Amino acid sequence: MHINMSLDGYINDAGGVIDWHFADEEFQSYLDEMLESIDGMVFGRVAFEELATFWPTAGDDVSPVQVRRMNELPKYVLSRTLKDTDWHNSHRMEEDAIADLKRQDGRDLALFAGGRAATAAIRRGLVDELRIVVNPVLLGGGTRLFDGAYPRAELSLTHTRRFASGALLLTYEKAPR
Template sequence: MGRLFLHINASLDGYVNDADGEIDWHFADDEFQRYLDDLLDDIDGMVFGRVAFEELAGYWPTAGADASPVQVSRMHELPKYVLSRTLRHTAWHNSHVLGDDPGAALTEIKRQSRRDLALFAGGRAASAAVGLGVVDEYRIVVNPVLLGGGTRLFDGTYPRTELRLTGTREFTSGALIVTYEPATAAA
């Protein structure tokens, strides 16, 4: 059975985009690109919020030579699942809208998966997934920047969840991935 991990970039002060909605402050050096190549090779599928899905669906099918060949291939091949109340159909290869009961759909997808699934989402979709109780692990990419405003990493309604640190990874850029899982998962 696969697990669902949230993989999301955040500023040190806890924002996933700046006050203008931009994410141009995310770092993306060669070391991090290799990390992403490996991550995409190790998962069975990806989950997106609608906004992230539509942005990525506009980029990856026609990504140019400057994009990682591994990422281009995996973004095409891997199943893509969308958390959305408004989207009904998708045109991007191997993509699926989770429907009216996304919690049940994700639970079933995890049950059928051999490897983990990655949730690449913005703040609203991340908070929604946490509220559904389907996130098994949190991988927060802490970028070395203070934004002073924007969309909060978690800004929604979800139950209090005690977490335990299960790993860290530092990049030469100064970014840090901190990995947590619910403390109850260890019990």
């Protein structure tokens, strides 16, 4: 799972806006590398619909690597209500299908989800690694990263990285038993 979060735990502000993410040059390079290292992306419906309006027509102000990978990689949308997935190489699926995708050979899948989708994936034990980018901003309201009930999970911090913007990448894995 890879997601941006404010310091006070929100993934978007009270208006649903996500334009507060810090994105310095170093962070953009990190995103390029991360997108090159995966075989597919999983989204919640809301995140998918927002990104599907941006990436197909993204301009020169966005990394060419990100434009190419966001448009060419398989995109799996967790939704029971979404009818059409017009964005190239996108597919609607139910939450249970993630486990089938994980069993396939290949590189990692990245879950770029909203609060409900992230919580559902955590609840079902489908997340092996959490990469949380903590942005140096307080939003005071919005959508919490984890929205709903999930079982307790012990995690181990395996990596940290500080970007010039002050954003921190915190990488956690399930703690060994």
